């Protein structure tokens with residue numbers, strides 16, 4: 001989608017997520033404070049931090065609005081705050097300041113809280129679907145399709161503790177993708193699958209978007225962001241560097257962080273363009 005098309009969609013579309021000057025801070029408790037209960041009580045009353053408490057300011061003043069029907073890739077180097085931002089949109093982490101408003105229920109892909117590693121994949125499919133609010137009759141209807149989508153073969157009848165992290169991600173994606181979500185937040189699940197699984201997931205993300213949801217995708221796989229997203233937000237040290245059309249943002253990101261990958265991609269594009277213009281000339285002769 002071009003910048004002009006994005007602007008046209010935004011003019012008519014309904015905002016689903018508004019992130020307003022959000023700061024997200026982790027507090028890490030170091031050594032326990034001295035002075036026992038009286039000192040702890042004093043700290044609670046005066047709202048003082050524990051001695052030795054460290055803070056990690058993971059997201060620093062991020063603002064943007066997401067619209068219904070958009071798929072937004074969050075990209076950035078390790079530790080830039082992508083997953084933290086996703087957790088906050090899901091309502092799992094309160095902002096230290098600023099606010100996040102959502103229209104509809106956000107679902108963070110990774111229903112791990114409801115998944116039990118010592119239970120089989122089959123049992124986890126049922127548990128995961130129940131956690132997503134599906135009725136037993138709906139689960140029975142969708143069950144085969146979920147297993148087929150996950151594509152983990154006979155492992156489905158083994159405990160999840162025997163799965164590779166990629167297999168676990170595939171099953172989680174398959175479960176979460178059965179339902180239409182108002183706001184679907186996906187953290188890296190697609191990066192672990194093989195090419196065939198990625199293609200199926202990309203197609204499913206497109207369907208979910210068409211069913212009027214908003215999809216956020218955190219990924220180091222820039223190809224996945226190009227394929228699945230129309231918009232990308234590039235984060236660096238907890239701040240937005242660029243927010244715009246996915247291909248343009250990924251190009252700019254590659255130029256900064258992986259110029260060789262960009263050069264290769266441009267060479268392939270140029271090669272294709274030359275081949276096409278040669279073919280055009282031949283056909284016009």
Ligand SMILES: Nc1ncnc2c1ncn2[C@@H]1O[C@H](COP(=O)(O)OP(=O)(O)OP(=O)(O)O)[C@@H](O)[C@H]1O
Pocket residue numbers: 026027028056057058076077078079080081082083084085
């Ligand atoms: N549970 C936590 N407790 C303390 N600090 C954390 C915690 N989780 C993340 N952080 C810190 O917050 C910052 C942002 O981390 P986050 O996981 O959001 O980055 P990311 O962009 O998703 O990284 P990656 O690409 O490596 O997954 C980092 O400095 C990280 O060390």
